Amino acid sequence: MNDICFLTLSELMAAMDKGDVTSAEAVEAYLGRISKVDPELNSYVTVDADGARKAAIEADQRRANGEKAPLLGAPLAIKDLMATSGLRTACGSKILENFVPPYDSFAVAKLKEAGAVILGKTNMDEFAMGSSNETSYFGPVKNPWNMEKIPGGSSGGSAAAVAADLCAAALGSDTGGSIRQPASLCGIVGLKPTYGRVSRFGLVAFASSLDQIGPMTKDIRDAALLTGIISGHDPMDSTCAEEPVGDYLSGLDKGVEGMTVGVPDEYFIEGMDPEVESKVRAAIEILGSKGAIIKRISLPHTKYAVPTYYVIAPAEASSNLARYDGVRYGYRDMDADGLFPMYLSTRNKGFGSEVKRRIMLGTYALSAGYYDAYYLKAQKARTLIKRDFQKAFENVSVIVAPTAPAPAFGLGEKINDPLKMYLSDIFTISANLAGIPGVSVPCGLTKKGEPIGLQILGSYFQEASTLRAARTLEKEIGFSDEKPRIGIQTG
Numbered sequence: 355m356n357d358i359c360f361l362t363l364s365e366l367m368a369a370m371d372k373g374d375v376t377s378a379e380a381v382e383a384y385l386g387r388i389s390k391v392d393p394e395l396n397s398y399v400t401v402d403a404d405g406a407r408k409a410a411i412e413a414d415q416r417r418a419n420g421e422k423a424p425l426l427g428a429p430l431a432i433k434d435l436m437a438t439s440g441l442r443t444a445c446g447s448k449i450l451e452n453f454v455p456p457y458d459s460f461a462v463a464k465l466k467e468a469g470a471v472i473l474g475k476t477n478m479d480e481f482a483m484g485s486s487n488e489t490s491y492f493g494p495v496k497n498p499w500n501m502e503k504i505p506g507g508s509s510g511g512s513a514a515a516v517a518a519d520l521c522a523a524a525l526g527s528d529t530g531g532s533i534r535q536p537a538s539l540c541g542i543v544g545l546k547p548t549y550g551r552v553s554r555f556g557l558v559a560f561a562s563s564l565d566q567i568g569p570m571t572k573d574i575r576d577a578a579l580l581t582g583i584i585s586g587h588d589p590m591d592s593t594c595a596e597e598p599v600g601d602y603l604s605g606l607d608k609g610v611e612g613m614t615v616g617v618p619d620e621y622f623i624e625g626m627d628p629e630v631e632s633k634v635r636a637a638i639e640i641l642g643s644k645g646a647i648i649k650r651i652s653l654p655h656t657k658y659a660v661p662t663y664y665v666i667a668p669a670e671a672s673s674n675l676a677r678y679d680g681v682r683y684g685y686r687d688m689d690a691d692g693l694f695p696m697y698l699s700t701r702n703k704g705f706g707s708e709v710k711r712r713i714m715l716g717t718y719a720l721s722a723g724y725y726d727a728y729y730l731k732a733q734k735a736r737t738l739i740k741r742d743f744q745k746a747f748e749n750v751s752v753i754v755a756p757t758a759p760a761p762a763f764g765l766g767e768k769i770n771d772p773l774k775m776y777l778s779d780i781f782t783i784s785a786n787l788a789g790i791p792g793v794s795v796p797c798g799l800t801k802k803g804e805p806i807g808l809q810i811l812g813s814y815f816q817e818a819s820t821l822r823a824a825r826t827l828e829k830e831i832g833f834s835d836e837k838p839r840i841g842i843q844t845g
C-alpha cells in the first residue's frame with residue numbers, strides 16, 4: 355500500500371486512468387500511512403477520513419461513467435488557512451479552533467472542480483506567522499528527514515505531509531517564503547505564483563499585499579499541473595489578475611538552451627551555510643552545461659528586504675486581525691464581564707505570543723507620528739526592491755538563488771529569538787515584496803542527509819520559464835528519487 359503513497363500526483367493520476375488503482379484504494383493507503391506516521395510527525399491538524407472516503411467513491415463512479423477531469427480522485431492536503439466548506443479551518447490558532455467555514459476558498463473550489471479529494475488540513479504557524487511551524491497552537495511539526503529538526507514554516511505541515519508521502523500533493527501559502535522555505539527544508543517542490551495569479555478569496559488574510567497560494571509537490575510536473583488548475587481570474591478578489599492562465603505543462607521539458615540565468619551577488623553572503631552555497635553553485639553550473647547563459651547580476655536593495663517586510667507584513671496583519679473580536683468568528687472568552695473586557699480577553703487568550711508581537715509591531719508602525727518613519731519608508735524601500743528585479747529581468751529570463759541560508763535547524767533552536775527566526779526568510783522575502791513568482795526545487799542533501807533547495811525566480815506571470823529551468827535541474831540532479839526514511843523502515 356505504501357507504494358501508492360510514494361507515487362507523484364501525475365503518476366497516481368496515470369495509474370488511475372489505466373485502472374491500476376482506484377481513488378478509494380489511494381485514500382485508504384494514505385489514511386493508513388497517516389495513522390501510522392503522523393501521530394509523531396504532526397503534519398495534519400484535521401484528517402477528514404469520512405469526507406475523503408465519500409469523495410473517493412464518487413470520483414471512482416464518475417471515472418467508471420467515462421468522465422474525465424485532471425485531478426479525478428486525487429487525494430490532496432490543504433494548509434489550514436484556506437476555507438473548506440464544512441471542514442474546520444483553524445489557521446494554527448486557538449481563536450479559530452472551532453471555526454467551520456460555510457464555503458470553499460477559490461483555490462479549493464478549483465481543486466474540487468477538477469475532481470480532487472481533500473484528505474485533510476495541514477498544520478501551520480499561527481496565522482502563517484513563523485518560519486519553523488513552532489508557533490502553531492496545535493504543536494510543532496517535525497521534519498520527516500530528521501525528527502529533531504523543524505520542517506520550516508509557515509506551511510510546515512503541507513511540506514512535511516508531501517515529503518513523508520501522506521498526500522499526493524498539497525497547497526500552501528507564501529507571504530514571505532512560507533511555501534518555498536519549508537519546501538526547501540523538506541526536500542520537495544514549492545511554487546509561489548505571481549501576486550494576483552491565484553485568487554485569495556477564502557484565504558485567511560495575513561498580509562494582503564503579499565499573500566499568495568501555491569502548490570507543494572513531489573516534483574515540478576505536479577507543481578505545473580496544480581498551478582494551471584488553481585490559477586485564473588476571480589471577481590471575488592479585486593487583486594486577482596485577469597491575465598490568461600499559461601500552459602505550464604507542455605514546455606516543461608524543453609530545457610534551458612539559450613536561456614539567460616541571473617545569479618545575484620547579494621544572495622551569496624557571508625554566514626550562509628557552505629554546503630548550501632556549494633550545492634547551489636553546482637546546480638548553476640549544471641544549468642550552464644545545459645546551454646543556459648549564466649550572468650552575474652546585482653539586486654542592490656536586497657539588504658532592506660527583511661526590515662521592509664517586517665514593517666509591512668505586521669502592519670497589514672494588525673489591520674487584518676482586527677476582525678477577531680470574539681463576536682463574529684471563533685473563540686470568545688465567556689467569563690469576561692462586559693463587551694470591552696470580552697474583546698480584550700478574547701484576543702489575549704485567543705492569540706499566541708508571535709501573533710501578538712506582530713499586531714503590536716504593526717499597530718506601532720501605523721500609528722500617527724510613526725507612520726512616515728516606518729510604514730511609508732518601508733513602502734518606498736519596497737518600490738526600490740521591486741525596481742531591482744524589473745531592471746534585472748531586462749537582461750535575464752530567470753534568477754537562481756538559494757531558498758534558505760541553511761538546512762533545517764533544530765526544534766526549539768530559534769523560537770525564543772525572533773530576530774534569528776526572521777533572518778531565515780532573508781532569501782525568500784524579496785519575491786513577495788516585488789510580487790514575482792518563485793519555485794523552490796531540491797538540489798541535494800548535506801553530508802548529514804538534510805535537504806537543500808534552491809529557488810528560481812521569474813518575471814511577472816513567467817511561471818512557465820521558472821518551472822522549465824527548475825525541471826531541467828530536477829532531471830539532472832535526480833533528487834526526486836530520494837526519500838526520507840520515515841515510515842519506510844517499518845514498512
Ligand code: GLN
Binds near residue numbers: 529530531667
Ligand atoms: N516567515 C515569514 C513570517 O513569519 C513568512 C511567513 C509566510 O510566508 N507566511 O512572516
